[in-house]
Every structure is written in C-alpha cells, then in structure tokens.
Amino acid sequence: MGVGIEVRGLNAWYGKNQSLNSIDMTVAANHVTAVIGPSGCGKSTYVRCLNRMHETIPEARAEGSVKVGEMDVYGSGSDPVEVRRRIGMVFQKPNPFPTMSIYDNVAAGLKLNGFRNRKQMDELVERSLKLAALWEEVKDSLHKKSGASLSGGQQQRLCIARALAVEPEVLLMDEPASALDPISTSKIEELIFQLKQHYTVVIVTHNMQQAARVAEFTGFFLMGSLIEYDKTEKIFTTPADKRTEDYITGRFG
Amino acid sequence: MSDSVDPMNPTEPLGQLPKPATAIPSMAQVSKERKTAASTVLQKIRTSHPRASRIPDSVFAVIILLSAISVFAIVVLVAWELIDKSRLSLHQFGIGFFYGHDWDPVAGSFGAMPFIYGTLVSSFLALLMAVPLSIGVAVYVTEMCPQRLRAIISFLVELLAAIPSVIYGLWGIFVLAPLLREYVEPFLARTLGWTGLFTGPMYGLGMLAAGIIMAIMVVPVIASITREVMTAVPQNQREAVLALGATRWEMIRMGVLRNARIGIVGGVILGLGRALGETMAVTMVIGNRPEIAKSLFAPGYTMASVIANEFTEATGDLYLSALVEIGLALFIVTLIVNALARLLVWSITGGTARVRA
C-alpha cells in the first residue's frame, strides 16, 4: 500500500545556487501526482529531494521536512539507504544494468537487501515484470538476454519493474516516457494508472496531456517555487494563478 | 535557463544548446566579402572533378590492409628469427629443453624450466598483490576522494610508471630487501610457515622481493586503466543502484566495477605483459639462481633476467643458442598467457554482451 507524503519548507541548493525555495506540498496516498513546469524550474531537484538522491551530487544539499508515511526522511536518525529502498525511483533515461540478465536486473534490489530465497525471488520477479507490463515480452528470455538488449520502451518498463521489485511505498518517476515513442509512452501511462492501486506515484513530466491523462493532482513549479498545486482538472481548466495559466496555454515555457 | 547541468542526464546533447546563442553576434560581424569569397570557393569545389583529388576507397583499403599485415609480419619475423638463431639448441635438446631443469653452461646442459617457473611465479605474485591494490586506488580516486586530492594521487600513481626500473632495482636492494629480511620474512615464516611457501633461509633477495618490486611497477598500469574505465561508466548506472537502496560500497561493486570489469581485465593483461617482460629490477632482486623452490624466500631466476645477464658472457655457440631459445620460450609463454586472458574475457562476457550503457 502506498503512503502519503508531507513536504514542509523544503529548500535545496547546488553549491551556492538555491534551486528550491521553501516548497510545501501534501501528496495523497495511492494517487498519482504530476509535477510540471518549464525546463530548469527544479522538478527533478524536487523529486530527488524526496528520496535523498539529491545529496549524492557533490556540493548539493537540502533542508526542510519531508515525511513519507511515518518516515521522517530528513530526520536526524534517518538513513538515506533505507529511505531510498522504501521510495523507488525511475529515471528519465532508461538505465538497466547492461551486464545483467533481465532476471538479474529485476532481482538486483532484492539481492542488495539480502534476499536469498530463490523461489520467492522468482515469484517477485515475475510479479514485478507483470506489474510493469513486460512479462509477456520477456518471459522466454529472462536469463538469456541482457538488460541492454531490450528496446528503449522495454528498458524503461524493466527499470520500473526493478524499482517495484523491492516493494517501495512510493514511486518517483522523472519524465519516464520522454525518451520513448508514442506506443511505449501510452503503455507506460497505462501502467502508471494501474500502479496507483498499490503505490503513491509522483511523476515529473513535460507533457501536459500526459499530466492530464494520468494524474489526479498537479503541481506547477516555476523557478524553484511551487506556484500552484491542486486537482489536475482545476489546474488545467481554471488555474488560480496567472503564471500557471500562461504556462498551460503555452504562452511561455 | 540552461539545461547543461541537469543531474539526470549529464550527457544530454541539450547541454550544448546555449553555445550558438553567444556565437551568433560574432558571426554577424563576418564581412560580406568573406561570404562571397566562401561562395566562390564553394563554386570551385562543386565544379572541380571530385574524383581527381580524392583518394579512392580502394587505395585506402590497401593502405589499411598493409598496416594490418605489417603487424602480423613483425610477429612472424620475430618468431622466425628466434627459431633460426636457436636452431643449434633446438637440435641438441629437442622439446625437452622447455621442461629440462638443468642449467649448467660449463657442462653444456641447458633446460628452461627454472626460468619459465621463475617468470610465471614472480609475475603471478606481482599480480596477486597489484590487482587488489590498483583497484583500490582506482576506486578511491574515482569514487571517494575529494576533488583536490584526486589530481595529486593520479599524478603520483602515474609518476610511479615513469621511474626507470634500475631505480626500482636499487630501491629493492637497499630498502626492500633489508626490510624483508629483518621483519617481513621472519613474520611470514612464523605465521604462514606451515604452508611451505615461507620457509628456509631469509636473504631478503628472492622470489618474494621480485614479486613485490614488480607489483609496485605494474600498479600504475592497472590502476590508471581501471580508473579510466571506471570514469567511463555512466553516472546513471551509479544512480540506478543507489536508488534501489544500496550502500556506497554496493553501488561501487554493482554499478561501477561490474560494468567496468572487461576494461579492468584488459588493464590486468597489460600489467601482466609488463611483469612478464620486466628485466632490470627483477634481475637485481630475484637472486639469479636457476632453481625451482617451493619457498618464496628462495632465490630464483626469470627468462628475461638470464638473457640479460648471460648474453654478453655466453661462450660457445650452443650456450648462445640456448639463450635465444629462452627468448623463444618467453615469446611463447607471453602468447599463451595472452590467449588465456582473452579466453577469460570471453567467459566473463559470455561471448556476447558488451558493456555499453
């Protein structure tokens, strides 16, 4: 089951440049929330702060409060490794492990977490691949093919399966379909729609139709600030802020 | 707003977009004259007979083929020369030369085994120490150390490669050997003496010293190549592992070393090549006694060392010919070791999967 996310006063920096200004956002459990905004407005930075990936960049740091379910992500006792295990992430460019088979790609996270039971692992791998709508295409070559031998769209679904295998509570997706063709994109969108039964999904997208199709809530970012955050419908039909309106009507961006 | 520092896709071509924007004003300053000059040049190119001034593909193919053949020819020539010059000894001892244990120039009996053994064992010993050390250095430099230290360590490691091997030899005699004799060898004898590898008189000079000296000499080779291939592993592989909830070490193992392993094996092969052929430093510290002893404290001899040491004083044609045949043996051993290393690479990659992410 997914859990909700509460972000309060989140600031982020790259060296001396502040790229997020005091973000407050409450993400509903078991829903899809989209993050939109022009290039460079801090969307990626924002989702990377949610699972503490941001701080893996040299000189980058974040401050503020992020609560994912009961977990205090930036609390003093919090362990980034544990945070990242419980909050899965899918990146813009598919990044499967090229030297591993399809099976090992999906099982990678399980193995990292000390999972040894072969039979259960088989089941989890199958379940994750099915959830990611990739099972039918790869079930005959699980051990024969490498992760890199798949097509771009398949690779991205493999990455989703890999993230799902460790059973995260939240799934963060940073433009998961931006490198894909329309058919693969619609498969991924379909998948995101299915996923919200089990997970809380936060998706960054450049594509406003995509946000409108998959997300119940949408947040609009501009220059490191959250300008407006509401039901997707509201954002796209009657935005409260002029800047949001300008953006979604394509007057700038 | 620039996208050039997007952490998710550092290699995204978008990163180059801002450039033309700043280049445009300067372009505007290009004078009209220049433009017309350029267009007349273009005109000329278009109207000239393109075939006449260009190298046809067939010529290019022949040149490339020739250079490929020349490599092959050099190998064959070297082999032929070695066989030709060792004819006398080949006749006298036949194939038995390669496994003969005797090396007695006075009595006129020659066998290459002690040298083959010495070369292989000292090189293997060197790799045993150098490989973990080099990978450690490379991992530290690429993944863990502060930016400023990085350049310094890389420089020092590369400096190691530039030191002449005579200096290593001297260092081996005056620093390493006493150290081994006084402290290391007694300690090894006490703790690991039961293995039989660390027994007998402790001279300091011997197989162990040769292994250590060579290890120091091949570390820069392996470390710099390993560092190179590790840097080439895309950042998104590291992020993929981290995002699954991996510790730093797991990230390095799964996201970096695993992807870089073929390149690392390549570096080890190059290092091994250097170790097999290393002459000067080894000659100075290995003890130069053509014996096969189990203990690593004992002195030994390598193929390269015996050729260097005895070539000038070789009296008699058979002696000389035997030394050339040692050279032939070294040549063959090198070939075999390299072939085995290739096989290793193939078995790792399963013959297909190439690292390309």
Ligand SMILES: Nc1ncnc2c1ncn2[C@@H]1O[C@H](COP(=O)(O)OP(=O)(O)OP(=O)(O)O)[C@@H](O)[C@H]1O
């Ligand atoms: N690794 C980095 N080092 C320094 N500054 C960075 C880095 N990554 C991003 N920034 C800066 O932080 C700001 C926000 O970047 P971010 O990548 O979050 O934008 P984004 O909204 O995801 O853009 P896009 O839609 O193009 O992916 C930008 O101004 C960018 O220049």
Ligand SMILES: [Mg+2]
């Ligand atoms: Mg981004």
